[in-house]
Amino acid sequence: MSSGIEALVNREYAYGFVTDVETDTVPPGLNEDIIRLISAKKNEPAFMLEWRLKAYRRWLTMKEPHWGNVKYPPIDYDSLVYYSAPKSVRPLQSLDEVDPELLRTYDKLGISLTEQKFLSGVAVDAIFDSVSVGTTMKEELSKHGIIFCSFGEAVQNHPELVEKYLGTVVPHSDNFYAALNAAVFSDGSFAYVPKGVKCPMELSTYFRINSRNTGQFERTLIIADEGASVSYLEGCTAPKRDENQLHAAVVELIALDNATVKYSTVQNWYSGDAEGKGGIYNFVTKRGKAAGVNSKISWTQVETGSAITWKYPSVILQGDNSVGEFYSVAVVNRKQQADTGTKMIHIGKNTRSTIVSKGISAGEGNNSYRGLVRVLPKAEGARNYTQCDSMLIGNKCGAHTFPYIEVQNNTATLEHEASTSKIGEDQIFYCKQRGVSAEHAVSMIVSGFCREVFKELPMEFAVEAQQLLGITLEGSVG
Amino acid sequence: MSTIAVPEPMAAYRENFERQAEGPDWLDALRREGFERFESLGFPTTKNEDWHFTSVAAIAEQTFHPAMVSSPDVTSEGSTAGMVAPADLERFNFGELGWHTFVFVNGEFSEDLSSFAGLPKDVRVTSLATAIRSGIGRPERHLGKIAAYDSHAFTALNTAFIRDGAFVELQANVVVEQPIHLVFVSEGSGEAIAHPRNLIVAAPNSRATVIESYVSVRDSCYFTNAVTEISLGEGARLDHYKLQRESAKSFHVGTVQVRQARASQLHSFSFAVGGSLARTNIYTSLDGDGATCTLNGLYLTDGTQHIDNQTSIEHIAPNCPSHEVYKGVLDGRSHGVFNGKVYVHPEAQKTDGKQSNNNLLLSPSARVDTKPQLEIFADDVKCTHGATVGRLDELAMFYLRSRGIGPETARMLLTYAFAADVLEMIELEPLKKALEEMVLSRFAAA
Numbered sequence: 063m064s065s066g067i068e069a070l071v072n073r074e075y076a077y078g079f080v081t082d083v084e085t086d087t088v089p090p091g092l093n094e095d096i097i098r099l100i101s102a103k104k105n106e107p108a109f110m111l112e113w114r115l116k117a118y119r120r121w122l123t124m125k126e127p128h129w130g131n132v133k134y135p136p137i138d139y140d141s142l143v144y145y146s147a148p149k150s151v152r153p154l155q156s157l158d159e160v161d162p163e164l165l166r167t168y169d170k171l172g173i174s175l176t177e178q179k180f181l182s183g184v185a186v187d188a189i190f191d192s193v194s195v196g197t198t199m200k201e202e203l204s205k206h207g208i209i210f211c212s213f214g215e216a217v218q219n220h221p222e223l224v225e226k227y228l229g230t231v232v233p234h235s236d237n238f239y240a241a242l243n244a245a246v247f248s249d250g251s252f253a254y255v256p257k258g259v260k261c262p263m264e265l266s267t268y269f270r271i272n273s274r275n276t277g278q279f280e281r282t283l284i285i286a287d288e289g290a291s292v293s294y295l296e297g298c299t300a301p302k303r304d305e306n307q308l309h310a311a312v313v314e315l316i317a318l319d320n321a322t323v324k325y326s327t328v329q330n331w332y333s334g335d336a337e338g339k340g341g342i343y344n345f346v347t348k349r350g351k352a353a354g355v356n357s358k359i360s361w362t363q364v365e366t367g368s369a370i371t372w373k374y375p376s377v378i379l380q381g382d383n384s385v386g387e388f389y390s391v392a393v394v395n396r397k398q399q400a401d402t403g404t405k406m407i408h409i410g411k412n413t414r415s416t417i418v419s420k421g422i423s424a425g426e427g428n429n430s431y432r433g434l435v436r437v438l439p440k441a442e443g444a445r446n447y448t449q450c451d452s453m454l455i456g457n458k459c460g461a462h463t464f465p466y467i468e469v470q471n472n473t474a475t476l477e478h479e480a481s482t483s484k485i486g487e488d489q490i491f492y493c494k495q496r497g498v499s500a501e502h503a504v505s506m507i508v509s510g511f512c513r514e515v516f517k518e519l520p521m522e523f524a525v526e527a528q529q530l531l532g533i534t535l536e537g538s539v540g
Numbered sequence: 541m542s543t544i545a546v547p548e549p550m551a552a553y554r555e556n557f558e559r560q561a562e563g564p565d566w567l568d569a570l571r572r573e574g575f576e577r578f579e580s581l582g583f584p585t586t587k588n589e590d591w592h593f594t595s596v597a598a599i600a601e602q603t604f605h606p607a608m609v610s611s612p613d614v615t616s617e618g619s620t621a622g623m624v625a626p627a628d629l630e631r632f633n634f635g636e637l638g639w640h641t642f643v644f645v646n647g648e649f650s651e652d653l654s655s656f657a658g659l660p661k662d663v664r665v666t667s668l669a670t671a672i673r674s675g676i677g678r679p680e681r682h683l684g685k686i687a688a689y690d691s692h693a694f695t696a697l698n699t700a701f702i703r704d705g706a707f708v709e710l711q712a713n714v715v716v717e718q719p720i721h722l723v724f725v726s727e728g729s730g731e732a733i734a735h736p737r738n739l740i741v742a743a744p745n746s747r748a749t750v751i752e753s754y755v756s757v758r759d760s761c762y763f764t765n766a767v768t769e770i771s772l773g774e775g776a777r778l779d780h781y782k783l784q785r786e787s788a789k790s791f792h793v794g795t796v797q798v799r800q801a802r803a804s805q806l807h808s809f810s811f812a813v814g815g816s817l818a819r820t821n822i823y824t825s826l827d828g829d830g831a832t833c834t835l836n837g838l839y840l841t842d843g844t845q846h847i848d849n850q851t852s853i854e855h856i857a858p859n860c861p862s863h864e865v866y867k868g869v870l871d872g873r874s875h876g877v878f879n880g881k882v883y884v885h886p887e888a889q890k891t892d893g894k895q896s897n898n899n900l901l902l903s904p905s906a907r908v909d910t911k912p913q914l915e916i917f918a919d920d921v922k923c924t925h926g927a928t929v930g931r932l933d934e935l936a937m938f939y940l941r942s943r944g945i946g947p948e949t950a951r952m953l954l955t956y957a958f959a960a961d962v963l964e965m966i967e968l969e970p971l972k973k974a975l976e977e978m979v980l981s982r983f984a985a986a
Contacts, residue, residue: 129589437929439904439905452914452916454916454918454919454921455919456919457886457889457917457918457919457920458886459917459919460915460916460917461914461915461916462913462914462915462916463912463913463914463915463925464911464913465911465912465913465927466592466909466911467908467909467910467911467927467929468593468907468908468909469899469901469907469908469909469929470907471901471904472901472902472903472904472906472931473904473931474901474929474930475928475929475930475931476927476928476929476930477926477927477928478910478912478925478926478927478928479924479925479926480912480914480924480925480926481922481923481924481925482914482916482921482922482923482924483921483922483923484919484920484921
C-alpha cells in the first residue's frame with residue numbers, strides 16, 4: 063500500500079465532533095420506574111405506557127441473541143442511559159426556536175434544516191439523541207393531508223393512528239432488541255400518507271447520537287394508506303467516542319392496497335478507530351408489511367458506518383400481487399463487522415421479491431449476507447430473484463453468505479445467485495494504462511459494482527452514498 | 541417413581557456400549573471418547589444450525605437394538621450370511637460380475653456373499669474387524685483421525701460402536717480398473733441399528749473407484765449410521781459413489797469425510813432415494829496445493845420422505861478448484877434439504893469454487909429448504925453459488941404437447957431431463973446407465 067493510499071484509508075471520520083448542548087437525561091439503568099418516567103416526560107396516553115411495560119416485562123424474559131456472525135463484548139444494559147434530550151428543545155413552536163448550537167450541528171452535517179426547507183424540497187425530521195428537534199416543510203405536507211412529524215407529536219396529536227398501527231409489523235415481543243426498543247423508545251419519525259395521495263416530496267429523517275453512554279432507541283412508523291405512495295430517506299451520524307454506543311431502532315412500514323413505500327438509508331454511524339475501539343452497535347429491526355393487494359415495499363440501504371451492523375430489513379408479502387425489494391451495499395473496513403440481509407416472507411398469491419446485495423470487505427472487516435426467502439403453502443406463483451455479490455480487498459477480511467431458501471409451494475420460482483471476487487489486476491492495469499490512477503480505478507470499479515443499488519437511491523442520497531463509499535474504501539487496494 | 545434422568549433410548553445406547561466386546565486398547569479408548577462425545581453432544585436438534593431443517597426426533601426417541609450379527613463361535617447356520625441369499629443382492633449389483641464386490645450384512649462382513657477374486661495385489665481390501673483383530677494395515681493410524689467425532693453427534697455415535705466395515709488400502713501408483721463395490725445390506729429385522737465404519741487410504745498417485753451401496757432386503761424400520769473416512773495421498777484420485785437405497789421405513793445417516801493432499805482428486809457422487817428420514821454428509825478438506833474436488837448429487841423423494849444432503853468443502857491450500865452440482869426432484873409430501881458450505885481459509889488464494897443446487901417440485905405439497913453457504917477469508921478467489929427452486933416449465937410442456945406428446949409423457953421427459961443433467965456427469969459408464977434407467981422407470985411409473 064502506498065503512503066497516499068494509507069492516508070486515504072486512515073482518513074478521519076468527518077462527523078465525529080461532539081455538540082455541547084445541555085441535555086435532560088434520565089439516570090442510567092432500566093426498570094419500570096425509568097419507563098414510567100420516559101412515558102411521563104413525553105406525556106403519553108395510558109395505552110402507550112401499558113404497551114411499553116408489556117414490552118419491558120417480555121424483554122426481561124428474553125435472552126440476548128448470539129446467532130449473528132459478529133463478535134463483541136457483553137453489553138451492560140444497566141449502565142446505559144435510556145433517555146437523553148437536548149434541554150432547550152421543548153416546547154418547540156417553530157424552527158426559529160431551535161437551539162442555534164443544534165442547528166449549527168446539522169449545518170456541519172450538511173443538513174441545514176432552514177436551507178433544506180426552502181431549497182431542496184425535502185422534508186426533514188431531525189432526531190438529536192433521542193428527540194426530534196425539528197420537522198421542516200410541515201405546512202406544505204399538511205396541504206396534502208400528509209402527517210409527517212416526530213413520533214412524540216404523533217402520539218399527542220394522532221393517538222388513534224399510533225394505537226392502530228404501532229407494533230403491527232414488529233410486535234413488542236418480536237426479538238430482544240425490538241422488545242427493548244418498545245419499552246424505552248423516546249422518539250422517532252411518523253408518517254401517514256392518506257388514501258390516494260402521492261407524497262410530493264421525499265421525506266427524510268436525520269439521526270444524530272450526541273450524548274455519552276446513551277443508547278439511541280428511536281422508532282419509525284410509516285403508513286401508506288390505499289393507493290398512496292411515499293419515499294423516505296434516513297441518514298445517521300454520531301460523535302467519535304471511545305466507548306461503544308448502542309443503537310437499537312425499530313422501523314415499521316405498512317403499505318395498504320395499491321400503496322408503495324420506499325425506504326432508503328445511508329448509515330454512517332461512527333465505526334470506531336483503526337484498533338476497533340469505540341463505534342456504534344447498530345442493532346436494528348426493520349420490517350415492512352405489504353398488507354394490501356398490489357402493494358409494494360422497497361428497502362435500499364447503504365451501510366458504511368457502525369462498528370457492528372446487524373440488521374435485516376424485511377418484507378412480509380401478505381397482499382396478493384405485492385412486491386418486496388431489497389437493495390443493499392454494505393461496506394466494512396478496519397475492524398467493522400456487518401451481518402445484514404433481508405427476509406422475504408411470501409404469503410399472498412403472485413407475490414414477487416427481488417434481493418440485490420453487494421458486500422465489500424476491506425481491512426480486517428467481516429461482512430455477512432444473511433437472507434431468508436420463505437414461500438408459504440398458499441403463496442401460489444411466488445417469485446424471487448436474489449443476487450448477492452461480495453468483493454474482498456486484502457486477505458485479512460472475510461465475506462460470508464448465509465442464504466436460507468424455504469419453499470412450500472411448487473408453483474413458486476426462486477433463483478439465488480452469489481459470487482465473490484476481487485478487483486482484477488487486469489482491470490486496474492487497464493485503467494492505469496489509460497492514465498487513471500490506481501485509487502481512482504478502484505473507486506470506479508467499486509462504483510460499478512454497486513451501481514445496481516445506487517440507482518435505486520434518490521438523487522441526493524446517491525451522491526452522498528458514493529462519497530461515503532469513497533471515504534470508507536478508496537485506497538484500501540494497493 | 542422412576543428417577544432415571546437419562547431418556548430411555550440414551551440409556552439403551554449406554555447399555556449397548558458397555559456390553560460390546562472388548563477390542564485392542566487403542567480401539568477401546570477411541571470408542572470411549574466417541575461415546576463420551578456422543579453423550580455430551582446428544583442428538584442434534586433443529587436449533588443446531590447444521591440440522592436447522594431436519595429434525596431427528598424420530599431417531600432420537602426410538603430405542604434401537606444392535607443389529608443381529610454372527611459371533612465367532614456360532615456355526616454358519618446362525619451367521620448373518622444365512623439371513624441374506626445371494627439372489628437377494630442381484631438387483632443391487634447392476635449385473636456387474638466383474639466388480640470387486642464386498643458385502644456387509646447388518647454392518648458385518650460376509651465373505652460368502654462377496655466376490656473379489658480379480659483384485660490386484662497392490663490393493664488390499666479387508667474387513668475392518670479382521671484388520672483390528674490382526675493389526676493388518678494398522679487402521680489405528682487413520683481411524684477417528686479424519687471424521688470429526690468431536691462435533692458431530694452421529695459420527696461420535698458411530699465411533700463409539702466401531703466394529704466392522706471396509707478397509708481399503710491402495711498402494712502407491714496402483715490403478716484399480718474395476719470398481720470396488722461395498723454393499724451394506726440391512727437384513728431388516730425391526731428396530732436394528734448398524735454402524736458401518738469404512739476407511740479408504742489411497743497412497744500417492746493411486747487411482748480407484750469405490751461404490752458404497754446402502755440397501756435393504758426387507759421393507760422394515762432400522763437405522764444405518766455409517767461413517768467413511770478417506771485419506772487421499774499426493775496425486776491420488778478416488779471416484780467415490782454413495783448410493784443410498786435404504787428401505788422406505790428406515791433411517792439413514794451417512795457421513796463421508798475426506799482429507800486431500802496436494803494434487804489429489806476426489807470425484808464424489810451421492811445418490812439418495814431411500815429412507816423415511818435420511819441424511820448424507822459429504823465433507824472434504826483440500827489440504828494440499830492444487831487438490832480438486834467435484835461433489836455431485838441427486839436426490840429423489842416421494843411420499844413423506846425427508847432427505848437431507850449436507851456438503852462441506854474446506855479450502856485450506858491455494859490453487860484448489862471445487863465444483864458442486866446437487867439436484868433434487870421432490871414429489872408427494874416429501875421434504876428435501878440441501879446445505880452446501882464452501883469455506884475458504886485466508887491462505888487459500890486462487891480458489892475457484894462453483895456450487896449449484898437446483899430443485900424441482902413436482903407436487904403442491906412437496907417442500908424444499910436450501911442453504912448454499914459461502915465463507916470466504918481470502919481475497920484472490922472466484923467463488924459462486926446458485927440455487928433454484930421451481931416446477932416444470934410450462935412453456936417446455938406446451939412445446940412438447942404441441943408436438944403431439946401427451947401430458948404424462950411430457951412431464952416424465954422433462955423431469956427425467958432435469959435429473960439426467962447430473963447423472964451425465966457420472967464417469968463410470970455401467971453405473972451411469974443403470975442409474976439413468978432406474979430414474980427413468982421411476983418417473984415413468986409416477
